[in-house]
Amino acid sequence: xIRRTVHTFPVTDKAEIEKKLLLWTRGFRAVCVLDxxxxxxxxxFEPAFDMAVAVEAIDEVEANxxxxxxxxxxxxxxxxxxxxxGLSYDIKNEVERLESENTxxxxxxxxxxxxxxxxxxxxxSKVELHLLPDESAVPAxxxxxxxxxxxxxxxxxxxVNWQSRIDxxxxxxxFHRIQEHIRLGDIYEMNFCREYFAHDIELDPWQTFLxxxxxxxxxxxxxxxxxxxxxxxxxxxxxxxxxGRRVISQPIKGTAPRSNDxxxxxxLAEELRNSKKERGENVMIVDLVRNDLSKVxxxxxxxxxxxxxxxxxxxxxxxxxxxxxxLANGRSWSDLFRASFPMGSMxxxxxxxxxxxxxxxxxxxxxxxxxxxxxxxxxxxxxFNVVIRSLVYSTTKNYLxxxxxxxxxxxxxxxxxxxxxELKARALLAAVRxxxxxxxxxE
Numbered sequence: 001x002i003r004r005t006v007h008t009f010p011v012t013d014k015a016e017i018e019k020k021l022l023l024w025t026r027g028f029r030a031v032c033v034l035d036x037x038x039x040x041x042x043x044x045f046e047p048a049f050d051m052a053v054a055v056e057a058i059d060e061v062e063a064n065x066x067x068x069x070x071x072x073x074x075x076x077x078x079x080x081x082x083x084x085x086g087l088s089y090d091i092k093n094e095v096e097r098l099e100s101e102n103t104x105x106x107x108x109x110x111x112x113x114x115x116x117x118x119x120x121x122x123x124x125s126k127v128e129l130h131l132l133p134d135e136s137a138v139p140a141x142x143x144x145x146x147x148x149x150x151x152x153x154x155x156x157x158x159x160v161n162w163q164s165r166i167d168x169x170x171x172x173x174x175f176h177r178i179q180e181h182i183r184l185g186d187i188y189e190m191n192f193c194r195e196y197f198a199h200d201i202e203l204d205p206w207q208t209f210l211x212x213x214x215x216x217x218x219x220x221x222x223x224x225x226x227x228x229x230x231x232x233x234x235x236x237x238x239x240x241x242x243x244g245r246r247v248i249s250q251p252i253k254g255t256a257p258r259s260n261d262x263x264x265x266x267x268l269a270e271e272l273r274n275s276k277k278e279r280g281e282n283v284m285i286v287d288l289v290r291n292d293l294s295k296v297x298x299x300x301x302x303x304x305x306x307x308x309x310x311x312x313x314x315x316x317x318x319x320x321x322x323x324x325x326x327l328a329n330g331r332s333w334s335d336l337f338r339a340s341f342p343m344g345s346m347x348x349x350x351x352x353x354x355x356x357x358x359x360x361x362x363x364x365x366x367x368x369x370x371x372x373x374x375x376x377x378x379x380x381x382x383x384f385n386v387v388i389r390s391l392v393y394s395t396t397k398n399y400l401x402x403x404x405x406x407x408x409x410x411x412x413x414x415x416x417x418x419x420x421x422e423l424k425a426r427a428l429l430a431a432v433r434x435x436x437x438x439x440x441x442x443e
Contacts, residue, residue: 001080001081001378001379002079002080002081002132002133002378003133003378004081004082004119004130004131004132004133005130005131005132005133005135006128006129006130006131007128007129007131007139007143008126008127008128008129009126009127009128009129009143010125010126011122011124011125011126011127012125014038014050014122014124014125016151017122017127017146017147018035018051018122019149019151019210020146020147020149020151021033021051021053021120021122021127021146022053022206022209022210022223023149023150023151023206024053024145024146024149025053025055025206025223025225026206028055028056028225029056029057029225029226029227030055030056030057030060030114030116030225030226030227031053031054031055031223031224031225032052032053032054032055032084032085032114032116032222032223032224032225032373032375033051033052033053033054033209033221033222033223033224034049034051034052034084034220034221034222034373034374034375034383035050035051035052035213035221035222035223036049036050036051036219036220036221037213037216037217037218037219037221038050038217039217039218039219039313041219041238041250042250042306042309042311042320042322043238043241043248043250043305043322044246044248044305044324045241045243045248048121048377048381048383049121049122049123050122050123050124051120051121051122052084052119052120052121052122052375053118053119053120053121053122054082054084054114054116054118054119054120054375055116055117055118056116056117056118057114057115057116057117058114058115058116058117058132059075059078059079059081059114059115060075060112060113060114060115061074061075061085061111061112061113061114062109062111062112063109063110063111064109064110064111065090065091065092065093065094065110066093066094067094068087068091068094068110068111069091069094069111069334069337069338070334071111072111072113072333072334072337073332073334075113076332076333076334076376079115080378081115081378082115082116082119082130082375082376082377082378083113083114083115083375083376084113084114084115084116084374084375085111085112085113085114085224085373085374086111086112086113086224086231086368086371086372086373086374086384086387087110087111087337087341087371087372088108088109088110088111088366088367088368088371089342089346089366089367089368089369089370089371090110090365090366090367091110091111091337091341091342091371092341092342092355094110095338095341095342096352096355098352098355098356098359099359100359100365100366101359101365102359102362102363102364102365103165103363103364103365104364104365104367105197105397105399105401106229106367106392106394106397106399106401108229108367108368108392112226114226117132117135118131118137118142119131120146127143129142129143154204154207154210154211155207157203157204157207157208157432157433158201158202158203159433160198160201160203160400160432160433161198161199162196162197162198162402162429163196163197163198164194164195164196165194165195165196165197165363165364166194166195166362166363168418171194171414171418171421172414172415172418174192174361175192175408175412175414175417175418176414177361178190178192178357178361178408179408179410179412181357182408182409182410183410186353186357187348187349187350187353187354187357188284188348188349188350188409189281189284189285189348189349189354189407189408189409190347190348190354190357190358190407190408191345191346191347191348191354191358191370191405191406191407191408192358192361192362192405192406192407192408192417193358193362193364193366193369193370193403193404193405193421194362194363194364194403194404194405194421195363195364195401195402195403196401196402196403196404196425196429197364197399197400197401197402198399198400199398199399200398201393201398201399201400202395202398203393203400203432205223205225205230205232205393206223208232208391208431208432209221209223209232209431211430211431212232212234212391212427212428212431213234215234215314215315215427215430215431216234216236216313216314216315216389216427216431217313217314218234218235218236218313218389219235219236219238220233220235220236220237220238220385220386221233221234221235222235222373222374222385222387224373228394228395228396229393229394230391230392230393230394230395231368231373231387231390231391231392231393232390232391232392232393233373233385233387233388233389233390233391234389234390234427234428234431235385235386235387235388235389235390236252236313236316236318236388236389237250237251237252237318237320237345237385237386237388238250238383238384238385238386239340239343239372239374239384239385239386240336240340240372240374240382240383240384241382241383241384242327242333242336242380242381242382242383243381244381245298245326245327246324246325246326246327247293247297247324247325247326247327247336248305248322248323248324248325249289249292249293249322249323249340249343250320250321250322250323251282251285251286251289251320251321251323251343251344251345252318252319252320252345252386253278253281253282253284253285253319253321253345253407254272254275254278254279254281254282254308254310254318254319255272255278255316255317255318255319255406255420255423255424256268256269256271256272256316256317257315257316257317257423258312258313258314258315258316258317265312268317269310269312269317272310272317272319273308273310273319276411277409277411277412278319279308279319280409280411281407281409282307282308282319282321283307283308283321284349284409285321285344285345285349285407286304286307286321286323287349288344288349288351289323289340289343289344290302290304290323292339292340292344293323293325293339293340294325295339295340296325296327296328296331296335296336296339296340297325297326297327297328298325298326298327298328298329301325301326302323302324302325303323303324303325304321304322304323305322305323305324306320306321306322307321308321309321309322314427315423315426315427316423316424332380333376333380333382341372342355342370342371343370343372343386345386345407346370346386346388346405348407348408364401364403366403367392367401368387368390368392369387369388369390369392369401369403370386370387370388370403371387372384372385372386372387373385373387388404388424389404389424389427389428390402390403390428391428391431391432400432402425402428402429404421404422404424404425405421405424406420406421406424
């Protein structure tokens with residue numbers, strides 16, 4: 001295991017340092033920033049950090065479906081260090097005999113991880129700089145560079161001509177086809193997504209991400225850069241967290257809007273908590289997650305710690321459940337990914353048949369949307385989000401993508417499901433246009 005030297009610096013203005021750490025990454029071609037938005041997420045584990053900033057690859061792995069998990073396993077065995085990165089939804093084609101033939105205007109690899117030269121960890125009122133033993137850079141100089149970053153008022157971004165890959169009438173027609181599959185017994189539930197996209201767009205990923213953080217305050221925000229490819233995620237959802245042998249997964253199924261009127265806001269949260277439809281969606285995915293984890297868990301170690309928990313975020317209430325398990329001896333992150341990916345909340349049940357129907361009815365290859373971003377530390381612990389509420393951007397292609405979706409069950413109503421996708425898109429559209437979510441229109 002590589003033992004990095006740790007240099008600690010005091011922090012007096014945490015919000016300011018968070019922005020400056022992000023802006024400091026502009027000069028690097030490999031960047032991963034993970035931020036919990038100072039949100040105390042439910043579950044048994046304390047946060048490992050409030051913000052992680054990893055830059056400059058000293059080792060890396062890149063792969064497409066076929067041998068991606070094997071390459072990741074070899075890389076983490078070769079170098080027992082911190083690894084940051086993620087995997088796309090389409091690694092499903094390695095896990096199962098599936099394919100992805102829908103429109104793909106981004107063409108990102110299916111898996112990318114890197115081990116960083118520089119790693120900052122923000123923890124409360126201090127920040128730690130983790131350096132390799134042979135690092136020549138002076139810690140105090142790096143800290144000075146961070147502190148001297150200038151936080152400027154962002155300029156109004158260029159107009160964005162958003163288009164929807166699936167219009168409302170097509171969405172509703174396919175919604176009814178999904179419900180017909182449910183009536184026939186092919187599936188019980190399916191996550192159905194659509195894409196907003198824009199061509200010929202130039203945006204500042206750093207300023208856009210700062211606006212996204214400010215708007216959403218999401219607990220699993222992530223900024224990912226690999227050369228000219230970017231993922232800006234404001235995810236509220238955890239895919240997996242591992243600490244020692246203990247693993248938890250926390251699927252989200254169930255969404256309701258917030259209200260500025262407190263009694264109305266409480267009513268909306270309570271309505272979500274008691275919704276037969278939302279509880280039905282949630283428990284089906286919980287059962288799927290339990291089954292996935294049981295493939296790599298010690299005998300009789302899979303348990304549901306919380307079912308139907310309702311938690312509030314700036315723009316939505318969410319229903320979150322927590323499933324835990326203890327990994328069987330000898331199991332690795334690659335084994336855990338193989339057993340549980342893609343996460344059930346983004347597919348449906350049964351998982352394989354749902355993914356086949358998704359491929360048939362959606363128009364866009366999901367790519368890194370519905371995938372995951374996170375980290376693994378030198379001890380094998382780690383944390384990964386679900387890439388939802390996210391912008392995916394290529395500066396070489398000047399192409400921006402935003403996908404949104406929701407679970408369809410026999411109790412779902414087409415108009416309500418369409419409206420839910422628009423609600424989920426609102427904060428991200430606002431971040432690109434520099435509006436407030438309340439003022440944002442999806443038209």
